[in-house]
Amino acid sequence: MIKVIGFYSTEFGEIWDKSLTALIADATLGALADAKIEKEKIDAVFFANMLSGVLENNLMLPARISEVLGTHKPVFRTEAACASGAIAFHLAKNWLMANPGKTALVVGAEKLTDYSPEEVTAGLAAAASGEEQAAGLTFPGLYAMMAQVYMQKYKYTEENLAYVSHKNHYHGTLNPKAHFRRPVTIDQVLKSAYVAYPLKVLDSSPISDGASAVIVTSDESLAKRSSHAVSVLASETATDSISLKGRTRLDGIEATQIAADLAFSAAKLGRGDIDVAEVHDSFSIAELFAMEDLGFWKKGSAGSQIRDLATMIGKGGKLTVNTSGGLKAGGHPVGATGVKQIGEIYLQLTNQADRRQLKKVKYGLTHNVGGSGGVAVVTILGT
Amino acid sequence: MIKVIGFYSTEFGEIWDKSLTALIADATLGALADAKIEKEKIDAVFFANMLSGVLENNLMLPARISEVLGTHKPVFRTEAACASGAIAFHLAKNWLMANPGKTALVVGAEKLTDYSPEEVTAGLAAAASGEEQAAGLTFPGLYAMMAQVYMQKYKYTEENLAYVSHKNHYHGTLNPKAHFRRPVTIDQVLKSAYVAYPLKVLDSSPISDGASAVIVTSDESLAKRSSHAVSVLASETATDSISLKGRTRLDGIEATQIAADLAFSAAKLGRGDIDVAEVHDSFSIAELFAMEDLGFWKKGSAGSQIRDLATMIGKGGKLTVNTSGGLKAGGHPVGATGVKQIGEIYLQLTNQADRRQLKKVKYGLTHNVGGSGGVAVVTILGT
Numbered sequence: 001m002i003k004v005i006g007f008y009s010t011e012f013g014e015i016w017d018k019s020l021t022a023l024i025a026d027a028t029l030g031a032l033a034d035a036k037i038e039k040e041k042i043d044a045v046f047f048a049n050m051l052s053g054v055l056e057n058n059l060m061l062p063a064r065i066s067e068v069l070g071t072h073k074p075v076f077r078t079e080a081a082c083a084s085g086a087i088a089f090h091l092a093k094n095w096l097m098a099n100p101g102k103t104a105l106v107v108g109a110e111k112l113t114d115y116s117p118e119e120v121t122a123g124l125a126a127a128a129s130g131e132e133q134a135a136g137l138t139f140p141g142l143y144a145m146m147a148q149v150y151m152q153k154y155k156y157t158e159e160n161l162a163y164v165s166h167k168n169h170y171h172g173t174l175n176p177k178a179h180f181r182r183p184v185t186i187d188q189v190l191k192s193a194y195v196a197y198p199l200k201v202l203d204s205s206p207i208s209d210g211a212s213a214v215i216v217t218s219d220e221s222l223a224k225r226s227s228h229a230v231s232v233l234a235s236e237t238a239t240d241s242i243s244l245k246g247r248t249r250l251d252g253i254e255a256t257q258i259a260a261d262l263a264f265s266a267a268k269l270g271r272g273d274i275d276v277a278e279v280h281d282s283f284s285i286a287e288l289f290a291m292e293d294l295g296f297w298k299k300g301s302a303g304s305q306i307r308d309l310a311t312m313i314g315k316g317g318k319l320t321v322n323t324s325g326g327l328k329a330g331g332h333p334v335g336a337t338g339v340k341q342i343g344e345i346y347l348q349l350t351n352q353a354d355r356r357q358l359k360k361v362k363y364g365l366t367h368n369v370g371g372s373g374g375v376a377v378v379t380i381l382g383t
Numbered sequence: 384m385i386k387v388i389g390f391y392s393t394e395f396g397e398i399w400d401k402s403l404t405a406l407i408a409d410a411t412l413g414a415l416a417d418a419k420i421e422k423e424k425i426d427a428v429f430f431a432n433m434l435s436g437v438l439e440n441n442l443m444l445p446a447r448i449s450e451v452l453g454t455h456k457p458v459f460r461t462e463a464a465c466a467s468g469a470i471a472f473h474l475a476k477n478w479l480m481a482n483p484g485k486t487a488l489v490v491g492a493e494k495l496t497d498y499s500p501e502e503v504t505a506g507l508a509a510a511a512s513g514e515e516q517a518a519g520l521t522f523p524g525l526y527a528m529m530a531q532v533y534m535q536k537y538k539y540t541e542e543n544l545a546y547v548s549h550k551n552h553y554h555g556t557l558n559p560k561a562h563f564r565r566p567v568t569i570d571q572v573l574k575s576a577y578v579a580y581p582l583k584v585l586d587s588s589p590i591s592d593g594a595s596a597v598i599v600t601s602d603e604s605l606a607k608r609s610s611h612a613v614s615v616l617a618s619e620t621a622t623d624s625i626s627l628k629g630r631t632r633l634d635g636i637e638a639t640q641i642a643a644d645l646a647f648s649a650a651k652l653g654r655g656d657i658d659v660a661e662v663h664d665s666f667s668i669a670e671l672f673a674m675e676d677l678g679f680w681k682k683g684s685a686g687s688q689i690r691d692l693a694t695m696i697g698k699g700g701k702l703t704v705n706t707s708g709g710l711k712a713g714g715h716p717v718g719a720t721g722v723k724q725i726g727e728i729y730l731q732l733t734n735q736a737d738r739r740q741l742k743k744v745k746y747g748l749t750h751n752v753g754g755s756g757g758v759a760v761v762t763i764l765g766t
Contacts, residue, residue, distance in 0.1 A: 053436040053462075053509055060464040060510035063757025066622035067629055072641050074620045075758070076470060079436075079460050081443040087459060091474060098480035126436055127443035237457045239449035246450055258455050374446025375458075 002096050002232040003223040004381065006035025006215035007343035012331030013179040015209040020052055020111040024061075025068045027107055027211035027336075035215040035226065041103050042215075045075040046092040048084035048108035049335035054123045055115050065107070081127035082282060083237075083370030084108060085338025086377035089214070090235045096218035103219055108340070109211035110333035120207050124334075127371040129243040140204060140283065142244060142372040144196035147285035149250040151198060156303035158198045162189035163306040164284035165202050165329075168322050171313060172329025174356035179208045179331030189284075203284040208331035212340040228350040233267035233363075234380040236260075242374045251300075253369060255376035256293035260367075263378040264295070267363075271295045274319055274380075275361040276348045278341035280369040281326040290367050291321070294378070313356055323348060323356045338368035342379060349383050385479050385615040386606040387764065389418025389598035390726035395714030396562040398592040403435055403494040407444075408451045410490050410594035410719075418598040418609065424486050425598075428458040429475040431467035431491035432718035437506045438498050448490070464510035465665060466620075466753030467491060468721025469760035472597070473618045479601035486602055491723070492594035493716035503590050507717075510754040512626040523587060523666065525627060525755040527579035530668035532633040534581065539686035541581045545572035546689040547667035548585050548712075551705050554696060555712030557739035562591045562714025572667075586667040591714035595723040611733040616652070616746075617763040619645035625757045634683075636756035639676035646748075646761040647678070654678045657702055657763075658744040659731045661724035663752040664709040673750050674704070677761070696739055706731060706739045721751035725762060732766050 008030025010023055018026070024047075032039055045065055052058040062075035080087040085108035092104040112120050125138050132142065147161065166186050172178035184202055192202040216232070223229045238258035241247055248254060264270065271294070279290035288302035296319060297305050310317035324330040324344040327337060345364035347353040366379045391413025393406055401409070407430075415422055428448055435441040445458035463470045468491035475487040495503050508521050515525065530544065549569050555561035567585055575585040599615070606612045621641035624630055631637060647653065654677070662673035671685035679702060680688050693700030707713040707727040710720060728747035730736040749762045 050442060051436075053434075054440060054442070056513070057437060057505065057509040057516065058513060059433060059437070059462060060625055060754045060757055062463050063622055063625035063754055064512070066757065067624045067626075072621045072623060072638060074473075075622050076474060077462050079442060079462060080445050090457075091459060091478070094478045094481040095474070097482075098477040122440065126440040129447070130439070130441060133440065238455045239446055239458050240455060241450045242443055242446035243450075255455060371443045371446055374443055374449065 002093050002216060002218055003229045004214050004216050004232065004346050005223055005226040005229045006031045007346045008034050009177055009212040009340050009343055010210050011177045012208045012210035012333055014113045020109055021064055021068065023111060023209065023211035024065060024107055024109045027109065027213035028068060028105060031105065031213035031215050039069050042069065042073060042105045043102040044073060044095060045105045045107065046088040047075060047077045048088035048339065049110060050079055050081055050084055051110065051123045051334065054126055055119065080375045081370040082334050083338060083368045083375045083377050084335045086366065086368035086379060087237065089339060089342055089379065090237055090377055092216050093232055093235045096216060099218060101219045103215065103217040103222060105213060105215055106339055107211065107213040108335040108338060110335045111209050112207045113209050117207065132243055140196040140199055143283040143285055144199045146250050147198055150285060153251050154300040154303055158190060159186065160303035160306065161203055161284040162186045163309060164281060164287045165189045167309055167312045168281060168326040168328040171323050171356060172325030175325050175330060178325040178329050179206050180329045199283050205282045205327035205332040208333040210331060210333035210336045212336040212343055214339055214343055230346055230349045230381045230383055233382045234263040236262035236266060237375065237377040240374050242371060244372060252289045252293045253373035253376060255373055256290060256367065259376045259378040260294045263380050267380040269363060269380065273363050274365045275363055276323060276345060276358055277319060277321050277365040278324060278344050279321055279367040281322060281328045282332060294367055320358055323353065341366035341368060345381050349381060385476050385599060385601055386612045387597050387599050387615065387729050388606055388609040388612045389414045390729045391417050392560055392595040392723050392726055393593050394560045395591045395593035395716055397496045403492055404447055404451065406494060406592065406594035407448060407490055407492045410492065410596035411451060411488060414488065414596035414598050422452050425452065425456060425488045426485040427456060427478060428488045429471040430458060430460045431471035431722065432493060433462055433464055433467055434493060434506045434717065437509055463758045464753040465717050466721060466751045466758045466760050467718045469749065469751035469762060470620065472722060472725055472762065473620055473760055475599050476615055476618045479599060482601060484602045486598065486600040486605060488596060488598055489722055490594065490596040491718040491721060493718045494592050495590045496592050500590065515626055523579040523582055526666040526668055527582045529633050530581055533668060536634050537683040537686055541573060542569060543686035543689065544586055544667040545569045546692060547664060547670045548572045550692055550695045551664060551709040551711040554706050554739060555708030558708050558713060561708040561712050562589050563712045582666050588665045588710035588715040591716040593714060593716035593719045595719040595726055597722055597726055613729055613732045613764045613766055616650035616765045617646040619649060620758065620760040622758050623756055625754060627755060635672045635676045636752060636759060638756055638759035639673060639750065642759045642761040643677045646763050650763040652746060652763065656746050657748045658746055659706060659728060659741055660702060660704050660748040661707060661727050662704055662750040664705060664711045665715060677750055703741055706736065724749035724751060728764050732764060
């Protein structure tokens with residue numbers, strides 16, 4: 001069984017005094033310290049980043065990470081837009097399955113706030129198809145179109161979406177590393193400026209800097225010595241058309257459904273077994289899609305169910321969602337996001353989540369999406 | 384044992400009438416046809432590309448490949464500059480080791496000639512460190528500095544380098560898919576214009592478009608049914624500092640030495656067992672480094688040994704090198720290169736290399752380098 005034995009994340013936010021390499025170094029050294037292992041113990045590194053090439057003409061980061069670690073060991077970089085982090089973790093898990101007795105570092109990082117919002121928005125649009133970019137679509141635009149389909153089909157209003165942001169911003173107040181640590185009311189969300197109708201500023205995750213790292217191992221003796229180890233029960237991924245026009249439906253994300261079915265089957269668990277989940281709430285609508293496509297809530301019901309706030313900390317629901325604040329309040333340094341999601345579940349399952357710690361959590365799930373749904377990754381962890 | 388059971392490459396060169404996606408589709412469908420399998424048989428795709436983000440703001444290509452294949456299967460993108468192709472193959476091999484009975488497509492592609500040489504040169508420099516880029520260094524400049532160290536240390540002249548281009552251009556005349564299919568004399572190489580002293584135009588690989596794909600499987604029954612299957616005996620990779628200033632030596636590439644030692648050890652073979660090799664001759668000096676660092680020739684002797692042309696087709700040497708024309712004459716569509724190298728060895732080992740077919744080849748090796756030596760990958764294949 002592959003196990004996670006350490007995690008560290010930098011603060012997410014506008015981190016102007018650290019370069020991408022410095023963020024990678026902070027996350028890497030933090031995770032090694034958390035796992036109480038020396039860097040020599042790392043047999044391979046899986047690295048996730050989306051925009052360093054586009055924004056800073058900075059590729060070949062595997063060799064830069066080799067410098068940070070002072071190692072000649074293999075370093076692999078993967079890119080799947082906003083799902084890069086979970087894909088790196090997925091590849092690490094498979095690499096460890098092929099290489100028993102080894103230990104891998106998975107690190108995701110992104111440095112965005114050195115650039116103008118226009119540059120970053122155009123860069124993020126690289127995860128849309130060329131036709132969509134040529135049509136002037138950005139990511140808020142793509143999710144806004146999907147939100148309209150969903151709201152019209154199931155008769156919801158913008159208020160139904162606003163509960164996602166309200167919940168996740170409350171969770172952000174409990175996470176000292178979250179980009180935003182202040183609560184927002186439903187009214188504040190509804191009164192915030194439109195980005196792309198029906199999505200508003202407070203429906204949208206921010207542009208963040210940050211890096212996160214986890215240590216994963218197939219070395220059973222190392223896992224046994226660890227005071228905090230959780231098992232990787234499943235990591236599954238599915239793809240879909242990059243363009244919305246190629247999808248079979250726009251009121252959800254089919255790649256999530258496929259990856260979730262595969263993951264629950266591999267983990268031999270049911271939806272009702274999951275106690276805590278980090279889902280991909282790049283926009284408020286995306287969390288509603290996630291809850292339905294992961295099979296937690298019936299298709300079309302999320303807009304109504306979210307109003308109960310049963311997935312909020314302290315509300316006593318069986319399943320709590322996005323305790324870190326999610327992408328919305330926690331922040332979204334693209335390459336780091338999928339790794340941080342796994343780290344948050346790791347913290348919850350090992351009772352290290354401080355003020356946002358849930359009681360009696362045995363199974364956790366993460367859900368990371370690339371682009372407007374062209375890639376989805378579902379990971380299930382258990383104690 | 385993991386086996387390669389199919390290969391296809393587009394022509395390499397200035398392919399103005401095909402988009403990156405069209406090149407990927409051509410290579411993919413060609414490899415499926417060569418392996419005589421349906422696309423539904425592909426369980427995962429490993430994709431290599433360097434510059435689509437930088438040049439065309441085009442990321443998330445996994446979802447684009449999902450469209451090409453009409454599949455929801457996992458697609459992974461890796462980037463390690465010029466070593467992206469061999470890294471994708473390496474990850475596919477490890478994924479297949481973890482997943483018995485499965486089949487993977489490895490596809491590498493690059494579309495460069497739609498952009499100006501200045502744009503492409505600046506893009507390729509993304510594989511140099513930020514400090515090197517800020518100092519005005521491009522890739523010819525980095526290899527030129529290493530060439531100067533080597534030539535001064537071992538007392539060679541530009542003529543010693545020229546033999547590499549002479550040999551590989553001859554091989555290019557035998558490969559209908561090579562970017563350049565005309566011979567060059569030593570004199571022509573020496574009289575060509577300087578790019579960065581001591582490297583000249585005819586010491587340098589070209590800017591090419593192209594795509595290559597191989598089918599790899601851990602499905603033993605599928606491999607048995609194949610009329611042409613070769614075994615993956617080893618695939619090993621090592622990293623080093625991204626900047627030249629961080630290296631322990633500049634008269635060679637240490638990452639190659641480390642990866643080669645690991646690969647020969649894993650394959651349980653000696654240097655003398657290899658009959659054919661595709662090595663990373665991005666510049667003429669790079670093939671001399673490769674021959675020494677892979678352990679075929681003694682350190683410092685390559686400048687002299689290359690003058691015998693024993694590694695040229697038809698010269699009767701035990702080991703023949705870069706029968707495809709290498710990067711120099713074959714072309715260098717960055718993401719495709721490492722995949723094409725494996726394909727060339729596959730063709731030689733299965734007697735499908737037409738006019739450049741060698742006699743009695745049992746073991747072959749590929750050597751793919753990223754950046755100025757920050758990543759090296761060595762793969763050994765056998766019949």
